[in-house]
Amino acid sequence: MTAPDNDVPQLSHPLEIPKLKCGAMADSSPYVASPEHQKSVKYPGELLPDWKERALAKMKELAEKNRAFQVYLDACVKCGACTDKCHYFIGTGDPKNMPVARQDLLRSVYRRYFTLAGKYFPKLVGARDLTEEVLDEWYSYYHQCSQCRRCSVFCPFGIDTAEISMAAREIMNVVGKGQKYCNEIIGKVHKVGNNLGLQEKALRATLEDLEEDIEEDTGVSVRIPVDEKGADILLVTPSADFFAEPHIEGLIGYAKVFHEAGVNWTISSYASEAANFGLFIGSYENMREVSLRIRKAAKDLGVKRIIFGECGHAWRVAYSFLNTLAGPWDFLDQNYPIPQHICEFTWDEMQKGTLKLDKTRNDHIRLTFHDSCNVARGSGMGDDEGGQFEIPRNILKAVCNHFYDMPRDTIMESTLCCGGGGGLLTDDLMDLRTKGASPRMTALKQVTEENGVTHMAAMCAICKTQFAKVMPKFGYEMDSVLSVHQLVSNAIVLAGQGDDEEDAHKVAIDAA
Amino acid sequence: MLGVTYAILFYIATLILVFGVAAKIRTYIRVPAPLKIPTTPAPKTRTGVFWRMFREVVFFESLYKSNKWIWLFGWTFHMSMWLVLMRHLRYFSQPVWGWVEVVQPYGTYAAFGMVVGLGGLWARRFFVERIRYISTPSDHLILALLVGIVLSGAMMRFVVHTDIVAVKVYMLGLMRLQIGFLPSEPVLLAHLFLVAMLMIVFPFSKLLHAPGLFFSPSRNQIDNSREKRHLAPWAAELER
Numbered sequence: 001m002t003a004p005d006n007d008v009p010q011l012s013h014p015l016e017i018p019k020l021k022c023g024a025m026a027d028s029s030p031y032v033a034s035p036e037h038q039k040s041v042k043y044p045g046e047l048l049p050d051w052k053e054r055a056l057a058k059m060k061e062l063a064e065k066n067r068a069f070q071v072y073l074d075a076c077v078k079c080g081a082c083t084d085k086c087h088y089f090i091g092t093g094d095p096k097n098m099p100v101a102r103q104d105l106l107r108s109v110y111r112r113y114f115t116l117a118g119k120y121f122p123k124l125v126g127a128r129d130l131t132e133e134v135l136d137e138w139y140s141y142y143h144q145c146s147q148c149r150r151c152s153v154f155c156p157f158g159i160d161t162a163e164i165s166m167a168a169r170e171i172m173n174v175v176g177k178g179q180k181y182c183n184e185i186i187g188k189v190h191k192v193g194n195n196l197g198l199q200e201k202a203l204r205a206t207l208e209d210l211e212e213d214i215e216e217d218t219g220v221s222v223r224i225p226v227d228e229k230g231a232d233i234l235l236v237t238p239s240a241d242f243f244a245e246p247h248i249e250g251l252i253g254y255a256k257v258f259h260e261a262g263v264n265w266t267i268s269s270y271a272s273e274a275a276n277f278g279l280f281i282g283s284y285e286n287m288r289e290v291s292l293r294i295r296k297a298a299k300d301l302g303v304k305r306i307i308f309g310e311c312g313h314a315w316r317v318a319y320s321f322l323n324t325l326a327g328p329w330d331f332l333d334q335n336y337p338i339p340q341h342i343c344e345f346t347w348d349e350m351q352k353g354t355l356k357l358d359k360t361r362n363d364h365i366r367l368t369f370h371d372s373c374n375v376a377r378g379s380g381m382g383d384d385e386g387g388q389f390e391i392p393r394n395i396l397k398a399v400c401n402h403f404y405d406m407p408r409d410t411i412m413e414s415t416l417c418c419g420g421g422g423g424l425l426t427d428d429l430m431d432l433r434t435k436g437a438s439p440r441m442t443a444l445k446q447v448t449e450e451n452g453v454t455h456m457a458a459m460c461a462i463c464k465t466q467f468a469k470v471m472p473k474f475g476y477e478m479d480s481v482l483s484v485h486q487l488v489s490n491a492i493v494l495a496g497q498g499d500d501e502e503d504a505h506k507v508a509i510d511a512a
Numbered sequence: 513m514l515g516v517t518y519a520i521l522f523y524i525a526t527l528i529l530v531f532g533v534a535a536k537i538r539t540y541i542r543v544p545a546p547l548k549i550p551t552t553p554a555p556k557t558r559t560g561v562f563w564r565m566f567r568e569v570v571f572f573e574s575l576y577k578s579n580k581w582i583w584l585f586g587w588t589f590h591m592s593m594w595l596v597l598m599r600h601l602r603y604f605s606q607p608v609w610g611w612v613e614v615v616q617p618y619g620t621y622a623a624f625g626m627v628v629g630l631g632g633l634w635a636r637r638f639f640v641e642r643i644r645y646i647s648t649p650s651d652h653l654i655l656a657l658l659v660g661i662v663l664s665g666a667m668m669r670f671v672v673h674t675d676i677v678a679v680k681v682y683m684l685g686l687m688r689l690q691i692g693f694l695p696s697e698p699v700l701l702a703h704l705f706l707v708a709m710l711m712i713v714f715p716f717s718k719l720l721h722a723p724g725l726f727f728s729p730s731r732n733q734i735d736n737s738r739e740k741r742h743l744a745p746w747a748a749e750l751e752r
């Protein structure tokens with residue numbers, strides 16, 4: 001399953017179209033969930049004898065419950081515009097990783113059983129029976145899609161392969177063939193409240209250590225409160241922020257920003273996770289259940305606002321779905337966006353001038369920024385269209401003197417996935433992850449060559465973990481990926497922090 | 513006899529087209545979009561979404577960003593087709609509406625636009641490896657059908673002229689449920705037969721992309737999820 005490291009694709013430019021290599025990734029397949037993991041997300045423990053009937057029944061149900069699924073299956077004209085847009089196709093050359101071909105794996109079955117043409121002329125329209133081989137193929141290739149939506153940007157009808165992947169994964173879950181990685185994690189959130197299964201005690205201990213580290217570092221006591229009733233702000237952040245690098249540096253950054261802004265905030269041990277893998281398995285019910293924990297935490301703690309930490313898909317669920325899944329949020333302060341992104345908060349404070357920043361502290365860094373797919377194409381920030389591109393860049397430019405964007409066709413709404421999103425961030429998919437990262441890495445290399453870029457900032461827990469792991473395969477240090485708020489953290493001069501820092505100057509950015 | 517056969521054919525084709533597409537549209541309207549999934553950055557107002565859709569329908573904006581060749585051929589084909597279809601309205605209106613008169617001269621050569629567009633798209637299905645891979649026989653057949661329609665039409669227009677007046681009288685008659693006389697010219701008959709076939713396959717094929725585009729959640733949704741709750745009826749049930 002895991003290929004040797006020398007199997008890293010060499011692309012001459014980030015969007016190089018590969019020659020087709022049929023079946024190249026046919027063996028890529030993540031571990032199947034155990035009966036226990038399946039049950040923890042309320043799906044049957046193993047492949048059921050009547051799986052086929054159930055799969056078809058589920059397909060029918062989805063077509064009746066989800067307009068996107070129905071319209072996308074009907075509307076594709078096979079124009080081919082999406083064929084070269086998927087980073088997994090670019091990295092692997094496997095034609096089944098072309099978005100339309102990925103959709104067709106399921107569409108062919110849908111056609112066979114639910115359309116007139118497929119029932120009577122299957123050959124003509126490429127319809128096929130649902131067999132165990134087809135199921136295996138689904139399992140393999142629907143776990144080679146990071147649900148990044150890049151294809152949907154370029155399809156003339158907006159057909160979003162991510163929606164089809166999610167539907168396929170739900171169908172597979174319903175018949176008892178779920179993926180271990182996602183289901184185990186969702187089970188932990190239902191039970192403990194975060195992806196890691198980190199208990200309250202351990203969480204408190206970790207955060208206390210972190211407070212000590214900050215004090216040691218800066219001489220200022222910056223708090224990271226847990227379960228503080230009556231706090232104004234509930235911070236919901238990916239649990240990776242509590243222990244992984246460079247995530248933790250980002251958390252320190254949020255804490256410093258809150259400290260300087262002088263707001264009362266808290267983390268909840270009950271909802272100690274921003275990630276919501278219910279999205280990845282296409283399960284409305286699981287996604288809702290996870291979201292409702294946040295509602296309960298907000299109510300129990302009596303907060304007025306909710307702010308999300310740096311996490312891509314979590315922000316998509318928060319921004320685009322939270323109101324639907326767990327609203328209405330009538331008990332929160334309506335003067336602020338519900339929920340709000342930490343970048344929105346920080347940028348507001350920067351504009352207000354509450355943060356004292358010393359950009360030169362990041363002078364050893366020549367920076368670029370990786371737009372995370374779910375933030376770029378599945379959510380927004382601020383009041384303006386495209387705020388999700390502007391706000392993080394504004395922040396970075398305010399704290400770092402050397403900022404360079406990667407080529408335009410690889411950033412913003414055209415951003416290339418890190419290769420590890422959508423529930424694929426698991427060791428058993430390392431080969432796929434490396435190949436899928438190669439377009440992004442190639443774009444990074446271009447700015448390294450042209451502008452001497454040394455580091456790349458990201459604001460997604462998955463992106464950060466993925467890059468820390470794959471960057472060494474592309475000749476970068478694993479710490480070349482940074483949290484956005486890590487750079488903020490570096491630059492921020494805390495009130496009362498060493499008067500020796502004469503050169504520190506207060507930078508207030510005009511609203512302009 | 514010929515008049516009767518084609519009358520039956522056209523009545524059946526029309527019924528299938530109208531009811532088939534109506535049934536599909538009804539499904540699209542009824543099936544809820546349970547979550548807000550516009551591909552962002554997306555407009556935050558209804559007017560914004562209207563213009564986004566307008567640009568997609570009229571200019572094929574996303575396709576333009578995506579692939580210049582497909583855009584060039586696809587857009588040429590579609591726009592020429594609209595011109596041709598507008599020109600055709602003269603067979604179905606009496607007196608011919610003013611604006612249809614106006615487009616007549618512009619539409620004449622649109623047939624060539626269709627040929628070039630369709631030809632380019634079809635060639636890609638043979639010569640571009642990726643597109644060859646995703647093509648099924650039905651993709652070729654629909655192109656063949658359209659090429660057949662266009663070539664037979666252009667034949668009548670430029671080579672073997674048909675008695676257009678007779679065709680018009682026949683069509684106007686059909687619209688009033690009167691079956692008249694249809695000239696028995698092979699090219700005309702071929703043209704009409706293929707058109708009827710196109711009408712019949714429309715609701716069962718990828719030609720559903722035309723109505724489908726208007727119901728694509730990633731394009732037609734407003735990006736206002738934080739401001740407004742968006743609850744599908746079946747999801748509301750979960751809250752009981």
Ligand code: HEM
Pocket residue numbers: 077078079156157568569570572575582585586587589590633634651654655658710719721722723725
């Ligand atoms: C609202 C109206 C319509 C819109 C916005 C639209 C848009 C598109 C777009 C963007 C494509 C993909 C690019 C291309 O291959 O051209 C396409 C393909 C196609 N359209 Fe349409 N279309 C519409 C109506 C129609 C109608 C009425 C027909 C036929 C009678 C038609 C026939 C086709 C065919 C056959 C293709 C596939 C071409 C190929 O094989 O590559 N379209 N359409």
Ligand code: HEM
Pocket residue numbers: 593596599600603619620622623626661662663664665666667668669670673674676679683703704707
């Ligand atoms: C019942 C419907 C239709 C009738 C009665 C009809 C009839 C005709 C006739 C009589 C002509 C010859 C025009 C002339 O000699 O000046 C013609 C031309 C043509 N037709 Fe049709 N047609 C129909 C539908 C269609 C459709 C649906 C298409 C395309 C999708 C089409 C495409 C063409 C083209 C490209 C030409 C040649 C250029 C032109 O005159 O505009 N026709 N048609």
Ligand code: SF4
Pocket residue numbers: 075076077078079080081082083099100154155156157158159
């Ligand atoms: S771009 Fe859209 S319509 Fe074209 S082949 Fe891909 S999914 Fe189908």
Ligand code: SF4
Pocket residue numbers: 085086087088097098099102144145146147148149150151152160161162165417
């Ligand atoms: S959503 Fe992303 S990963 Fe999935 S097919 Fe589309 S481009 Fe590829």
